[in-house]
Amino acid sequence: MTSPSRTMSNAAVYLGLAVGAVITLVPFGLGLLTSFTSARQFNTESPLSLPSPPTLANYTGLADAGFGRALVVTALMTAVILLGQLVFSVLAAYAFARLEFPGRDALFWVYVATLMVPATVTVVPLYLMMAETGLRNTFWALVLPFMFGSPYAIFLLREYFRTIPNDLIRAARVDGASTLDVIVHVVLPASRPILVTLGLITVVTQWNNFMWPLVITSGSQWRVVTVATAGLQSRYDGQWTLVMAATTVAIVPLIVAFVALGRHIVSSIVVTGLK
Amino acid sequence: MARARQAALGYALLAPSLFGVVVFLLLPMLVVAWLSLQRWDLLGPIDYVGLSNWRSVLTDSSFGTSLVVTVLFIAMVVPVQTALGMFAASLLARGLPGTGVFRTLYVLPWICSPLAIAVLWRWILAPTDGAVGTVLGQRIEWLTDPMLALPVVSAVTVWTNVGYVTLFFLAGILAIPADVQNAARTDGATAWQRFRYITLPMLRPTLFFVLVTGIVSAAQVFDTVYALTGGGPQERTDVIAHRIYAEAFGAAAVGRAAVMAMVLFVLLVGVTIAQHLYFRRRISYDLT
Numbered sequence: 001m002t003s004p005s006r007t008m009s010n011a012a013v014y015l016g017l018a019v020g021a022v023i024t025l026v027p028f029g030l031g032l033l034t035s036f037t038s039a040r041q042f043n044t045e046s047p048l049s050l051p052s053p054p055t056l057a058n059y060t061g062l063a064d065a066g067f068g069r070a071l072v073v074t075a076l077m078t079a080v081i082l083l084g085q086l087v088f089s090v091l092a093a094y095a096f097a098r099l100e101f102p103g104r105d106a107l108f109w110v111y112v113a114t115l116m117v118p119a120t121v122t123v124v125p126l127y128l129m130m131a132e133t134g135l136r137n138t139f140w141a142l143v144l145p146f147m148f149g150s151p152y153a154i155f156l157l158r159e160y161f162r163t164i165p166n167d168l169i170r171a172a173r174v175d176g177a178s179t180l181d182v183i184v185h186v187v188l189p190a191s192r193p194i195l196v197t198l199g200l201i202t203v204v205t206q207w208n209n210f211m212w213p214l215v216i217t218s219g220s221q222w223r224v225v226t227v228a229t230a231g232l233q234s235r236y237d238g239q240w241t242l243v244m245a246a247t248t249v250a251i252v253p254l255i256v257a258f259v260a261l262g263r264h265i266v267s268s269i270v271v272t273g274l275k
Numbered sequence: 276m277a278r279a280r281q282a283a284l285g286y287a288l289l290a291p292s293l294f295g296v297v298v299f300l301l302l303p304m305l306v307v308a309w310l311s312l313q314r315w316d317l318l319g320p321i322d323y324v325g326l327s328n329w330r331s332v333l334t335d336s337s338f339g340t341s342l343v344v345t346v347l348f349i350a351m352v353v354p355v356q357t358a359l360g361m362f363a364a365s366l367l368a369r370g371l372p373g374t375g376v377f378r379t380l381y382v383l384p385w386i387c388s389p390l391a392i393a394v395l396w397r398w399i400l401a402p403t404d405g406a407v408g409t410v411l412g413q414r415i416e417w418l419t420d421p422m423l424a425l426p427v428v429s430a431v432t433v434w435t436n437v438g439y440v441t442l443f444f445l446a447g448i449l450a451i452p453a454d455v456q457n458a459a460r461t462d463g464a465t466a467w468q469r470f471r472y473i474t475l476p477m478l479r480p481t482l483f484f485v486l487v488t489g490i491v492s493a494a495q496v497f498d499t500v501y502a503l504t505g506g507g508p509q510e511r512t513d514v515i516a517h518r519i520y521a522e523a524f525g526a527a528a529v530g531r532a533a534v535m536a537m538v539l540f541v542l543l544v545g546v547t548i549a550q551h552l553y554f555r556r557r558i559s560y561d562l563t
Contacts, residue, residue, distance in 0.1 A: 004466050013366050017377045020363055024380055024438070030406050031395045046406045061438055063433035094290035102283035103303045107289065114300040116547050120516045121536040125306035125509045126299065128315070148295025179284060210498045211516075215524055217475070226390045233394045250391035259388045 028251075034061070034243040042241045058245035064234075065242075066220050067249060070119045070228040077142045078206045078212075078226060084147030085202050093150055093157030094183055098169070108158070111151040119211070127215055141216045142224070146206065153198045160194045161187060170269065200261065204254060304540075310533035317527045338535060340517040344425065345494055348514055349431035352436070353489040358483065359433065360440030361478075365470070366374040367441065368448040378445065381438030389435065394503035396431045418504050421511045421560050428512050432496065438475050440485055447481030448474060487550040491543055515539050 027267050033040065034056050037051040095101075096108050124155040126145055127136075135141045182186060188195065210226040218225060223231070236242055311328055315321045327459040331339050363381060367374055384392060399406040408414055417427045451474060459469050475482075497516035500506060506513035506521060513521075515535065523532035 010369075010371055013369050013371055013374075014367050017363075017374055019381050020437075021377055024383060025435070027395055027399055027406075027434075028383070030399065042404070046409055048406060048409050049427035064539045065328075074311035088291040088295070091288040093283045099281050099285040099288070100278075102318050104285065105291070111292075111296060114296055116496055116544055117300050117304060117542055118491075118540065120497065120519060121540045122300065122303040123312060123518065124529060124532050124536055125303035127317075127523070128306060128310060128529070129303070131317075145295075145299040146301070149292035151292075151296060154292060179288075185425055188300070189409070199490060204386055208390070210388070210501075211389045211520065213521070226388050226498075229388075229394055233397065233502065238404075240401070240404065243394060244398060250393075251387045254388070255383060258383065266311040 012143060019179045031244045031247055034241055035248045037241050039239060039241045044142060047240070051148060059249075061242050062245050062249060065228075065232060066223070067225070067246065070218065070223050070225045070247070073139075073142075074224040074226075076146065076209060077139070078203055080143045080201060081146045081206045082202050084143070084155060085150055085182045086199060088149035089153040089157055090148075090152045090188070090195075091200070093161055094179075094187060096154065096158045097161035107136055111154055115155070123211055126212075128187065130216055137217050139222055142213060142222060145212070150202070153202075157191070160191055164190050196261075200257070203213070206226070207254060228264055307533045307540075309513045309534050310530060313530050313533075313536055315529040317524070317529060328534045329467065330533050332529065332534040332538075334473070337510065337513070338518065338538075341513050341515050341535075344510070344512060345514045346433075348488055348496065348512075349493045350430055351426060352493045353486060355429075356433045356436045356440050356489060357482070357485055359437045361444045363437065363441040364444030364448055365474075369444050378438075381441055383438065384435045385439040387435075389498040390420045390502050392435055393431065393499045396434075397503055398411075400427065419508050420506050422502050424508055424512050428500060432493070432499055435499075436489070437547065438487070443481055449477045483550070483553060487546060490546055494539070494543060494546075516517050521559060 001159065033051060036054040036056070037049075038055045038057055041049065041051065059098050092111075092206070093142075096111075098105065122145075130136050130141045135144070158166070168190070169182055172182050176184065194204055208226065209224070210230070211229050213222075214226045214230070232246045233243050277348070312323060312325060313321045314324045314328070371445060383488055397418070400408075402414045402416050402419075416423065418424055444512055455473055455477075458464070459473055464472070494517050496514055497520065500512050500514050500517045501520070502511040506517045516539075519532045521533045522535060524527045
């Protein structure tokens with residue numbers, strides 16, 4: 001098996017993969033190092049010299065710039081949207097998958113059709129709607145457009161719920177379980193992988209969301225991490241050590257989550273097709 | 276369960292998500308169509324102006340520029356990320372020991388906030404104290420040179436997306452039955468012949484999916500452009516999504532932004548419908 005040519009080609013594969021890994025990781029590594037470099041050292045020595053001594057001054061600088069609040073707002077926003085999307089998507093998907101009522105299929109196609117509505121197109125009208133209802137620059141403006149479930153999650157969950165054996169649900173029914181009991185005790189435990197996947201996708205999408213929070217909030221009260229990072233970059237253009245601390249704060253929580261659950265997500269991205 | 280009760284339950288379970296779909300997805304489509312006929316500056320009254328926004332946008336060179344920039348951006352990003360993704364997947368598909376970790380590594384940029392990624396690259400590419408400039412020992416205006424800006428923004432986007440694209444090709448390659456490859460190998464097909472006549476044709480559905488989703492998402496790029504170039508220099512990176520944002524929230528010409536949003540919508544629906552037509556007619560490889 002281990003002929004010289006096979007060994008050579010395996011070495012070439014490893015080399016190719018390693019080059020890809022270096023290109024992927026180096027920008028992250030440089031940003032991280034710079035975030036621990038003092039502004040003084042960054043300006044007087046080469047921008048690429050190792051931090052000596054490493055300093056947390058940039059991170060305390062972030063705290064002074066109101067990043068703590070931005071983190072809390074972002075986490076709250078993500079949590080509320082996550083909870084709402086999961087609960088309301090599960091309820092809707094159960095109705096579409098397991099109940100019969102007039103107009104069900106027509107309604108389902110309406111949901112599917114809305115998958116074609118791009119966020120870029122709805123930003124301007126949503127802004128008008130929020131302004132008219134006095135919700136501009138409120139926490140509700142951040143979460144309302146996303147918290148009532150996502151047609152995409154409903155579509156995937158419906159497919160999944162349809163594969164749950166009927167006997168399982170009938171057995172619970174015979175034991176006198178209500179629909180809510182069936183959902184909580186039978187359907188949800190059987191759907192854990194897809195729920196984890198959808199939850200992670202929601203967290204990634206909402207944590208990273210930028211355009212909507214950018215237009216609908218102003219000032220520091222409801223500023224999220226992405227908007228705070230962009231603001232910091234334009235306000236302190238050139239103060240790269242501080243700005244790199246901001247990008248690190250914006251990036252690291254998701255990388256940690258991703259590496260912790262990595263295998264799971266990687267295979268599920270393909271199952272679900274997109275963010 | 277009685278039919279009437281089941282129907283009532285069905286509507287009750289649907290109620291919250293239906294509210295969301297109607298109010299935050301369908302209603303905005305009507306509002307954007309209506310707004311395209313109004314004049315509004317974000318603060319003052321809203322006035323009906325008929326088709327004048329449509330006339331001004333469609334005869335305006337800045338919107339034409341944005342369309343061209345967006346098409347160029349798609350043309351630079353999508354083929355490159357697709358080719359690199361396919362190549363990386365073909366390396367990963369060998370299944371050599373320890374290569375699983377690369378799969379996870381390559382997706383990292385795609386998981387991260389595009390805005391933060393763009394700010395990171397803005398430093399890396401900064402002319403005087405950026406990483407690339409320091410290594411090269413040479414000042415290059417990556418983001419402010421009119422000839423360089425769009426290719427550089429495209430390159431950063433490719434860097435972000437390659438790992439994601441790789442996942443789909445990897446799944447596609449691994450789904451090809453080993454028998455087919457082995458049979459070709461027994462018949463003396465070279466690695467290139469096996470790729471060209473087996474892997475590539477059998478990856479056609481994956482390839483098409485990756486191309487279409489790549490086009491749809493590249494057509495909407497915003498965060499990366501906002502943080503890297505702000506649409507400049509000389510509007511050379513002023514993609515449609517950024518133009519819509521700048522019209523509505525920079526120039527306070529909301530009616531014009533609504534027109535542009537509708538044009539973008541029609542173009543994206545066109546791409547999606549083309550995708551469905553293709554998938555209906557696509558050649559399927561039934562090997563059972």
